[in-house]
Amino acid sequence: MxxxxxxxxxxxxxxxxxxxxxxxxxxxxxxxxxxxxxxxxxxxxxxxxxxxxxxxxxxxxxxxxxxxxxxxxxxxxxxxxxxxxxxxxxxxxxxxxxxxxxxxxxxxxxxxxxxxxxxxxxxxxxxxxxxxxxxxxxxxxxxxxxxxxxxxxxxxxxxxxxxxxxxxxxxxxxxxxxxxxxxxxxxxxxxxxxxxxxxxxxxxxxxxxxxxxFSADGAKLIIHGISSHPGFAKGKMQSAIKIAGQIIAALPYDLSPEGTDNKEGFVHPVSISGHVETAEIDFIIRDFDDQKLKGHANVIRAIANDVLKKFPGCGYELKTHEQYRxxxxxxxxxxxxxxxxxxxxxxxxxxxxxxxxxxxxxxxxxxxxxxxxxxxxxxxxxxxxxxxxxxxxxxxxxxxxxxxxxxxxxxxx
Missing domain, CATH: 3.40.630.10 (Zn peptidases)
Structure with a gap:
């Protein structure tokens, strides 16, 4: 031509x-x-x-x-x-x-x-x-x-x-x-x-x-803390923001975008917002294998369960939704x-x-x-x-x- x-x-x-x-x-x-x-x-x-x-x-x-x-x-x-x-x-x-x-x-x-x-x-x-x-x-x-x-x-x-x-x-x-x-x-x-x-x-x-x-899901982790006046918070306050920080810090490096390549999937926190009583972390979850994708969401759940053992009275919700396959x-x-x-x-x-x-x-x-x-x-x-x-x-x-x-x-x- x-x-x-x-x-x-x-x-x-x-x-x-x-x-x-x-x-x-x-x-x-x-x-x-x-x-x-x-x-x-x-x-x-x-x-x-x-x-x-x-x-x-x-x-x-x-x-x-x-x-x-x-x-x-x-x-x-x-x-x-x-x-x-x-x-x-x-x-x-x-x-x-x-x-x-x-x-x-x-x-x-x-x-x-x-x-x-x-x-x-x-x-x-x-x-x-x-x-x-x-x-x-x-x-x-x-x-x-x-x-x-x-x-x-x-x-x-x-x-x-x-x-x-x-x-x-x-x-x-x-x-x-x-x-x-x-x-x-x-x-x-x-x-x-x-x-x-x-x-x-x-x-x-x-x-x-x-x-x-990739197959792709989105996930939102909603953390419920316990609020208190900061001047009278000893033994009472359990900050959802600090709980969120511990959960993010506990995410494994070999399941992060910066720690994976080729056909390895990842869990990636893309935004965080909130206050003492409630905080939210938005994640994107990626993998080429749909079954592994479901397993990655369970990693978030397991970390949240482990971290919240240290914060009695607090809780969380994890909501996932499909993005593409x-x-x-x-x-x-x-x-x-x-x-x-x-x-x-x-x-x-x-x-x-x-x-x-x-x-x-x-x-x-x-x-x-x-x-x-x-x-x-x-x-x-x-x-x-x-x-x-x-x-x-x-x-x-x-x-x-x-x-x-x-x-x-x-x-x-």
Whole structure:
């Protein structure tokens, strides 16, 4: 394929639009500014000629690239990326910088010279020699997670419409809000989407396809202490805050995010609040194995029971709720969806490999909602931080992968 890529120009345009989501918001989407990018994408899709492109009131963007093949009954496939950026780091006034012909040097970010992307800390940079690496300026995250995926899908739409020799069936496009705060597909309309299979473009290194995610639960530990006037508290007060501190201190290191890797699960306290009488600790619990996931919740319960032996009259409640499940269970029932993705990457000249992700994607939940949806690389690295980066060439390979996927589904029909 002889392509004139538009992905870099699109990406550097999209990242300047602040789309940070807010976990403390009760609205949907959680921030109205996410719709600013959605409206721009709809405008660009309409300008390309995708006449059904629109954004619904919840902030989801839908569009269709009509099929151009004479073959009947080609399965409809969907490409999906999320528009929001993480609340962990500012996404306001992002200034993308293209470091052309990268030669392995440390990258000093000009708006804050203390922010240095060191090649020693980012081993994947050794695969980018001679490529063009895009970073932020040091004051914000870049937003490659997941505007790289958005730009790649948009460029693929452009290429499909300008290269009729690429034969394909109907291709659905879906851009979602609020993925970073776990609400990305809460209000998606799968009936409107009408796809047989999906692919999220939201992964890391070129050539990676993720068919396995964590299973995830949330947990809230509510601790009931005994309050008393501090001036007359001797032998009476039993502070829920101090009990919470002891419980957190007792969590095993080898069951923490900082003490685990690969397919090891963890228990992670993400927030604590309260006062003497009542305190709450919010946890996220992760594992690739659902049975181990249940066991991790029991670790919290056992620690709470042990600590509270020292505080007679006090008690606790532990409430758990499901967040998402390992999508491998669903994808194993549809092996061709993953196989076609790997073949597309090989056709794009990449060393294709299956990976597990220590996290979740929109594809995790979409898979269990009836749209089997593995995750394909978008080229993003060091996401959620000021050191985030992506390479132009990796984004271009992602575009090629999308196009090959469209052709493979048409060929195999």
């Amino acid at each position: 002889n392509l004139k890529f538009t992905v870099t120009e699109r990406f550097t345009r999209y990242v300047t639009i602040d789309t940070q989501s807010d976990p403390n918001s009760n609205t949907f989407p959680s921030t109205a500014k996410q719709k600013n990018l959605g409206l721009l994408l709809v405008t660009e899709l309409l300008d390309m000629g995708l006449h059904d492109a629109h954004m619904d009131e919840q902030g989801y963007v839908y569009a269709t690239v009509p099929g151009n093949s004479a073959k009947p009954d080609i399965p409809v496939i969907c490409f999906c990326s999320h528009m929001d950026t993480a609340p962990d780091c500012s996404g306001t006034d992002v200034k993308p910088i293209i470091h052309k012909n990268y030669q392995g040097q440390d990258l000093i970010l000009p708006d804050d010279p203390s922010q240095v992307i060191r090649s020693s800390d980012h081993p994947e940079l050794k695969h980018q020699i001679g490529n063009d690496v895009i970073t932020a300026s040091g004051a914000t995250l870049l937003g490659a997670d997941n505007k790289a995926g958005v730009a790649e899908i948009m460029d693929a739409c452009y290429q499909l419409l300008n290269h009729p020799e690429i034969k394909h069936g109907d291709i659905r496009i879906l851009f979602t809000p609020d993925e970073e705060i776990g609400r990305g597909v809460d209000k998606v309309d799968l009936k409107k989407l009408g796809a047989y299979a999906g692919y999220t473009m939201d992964g890391e290194s070129a050539g990676n396809m993720e068919n396995e995610t 390992n999508m491998k269970k669903v994808l194993d029932e549809h092996p061709q969806i993953v196989e076609y993705g790997l073949e597309a990457m090989r056709r794009a000249g990449l060393d294709a490999r299956l990976c597990s992700i220590r996290g979740g994607t929109d594809g995790s939940r979409l898979s269990f909602m009836g749209l089997p949806c593995p995750n394909i690389f978008a080229g993003e690295h060091a996401f959620h931080s000021k050191h985030e980066w992506v390479s132009v060439q990796d984004m271009q390979k992602a575009v090629e992968t999308i196009l090959h996927l469209c052709m493979i589904w048409e060929e195999k029909a």
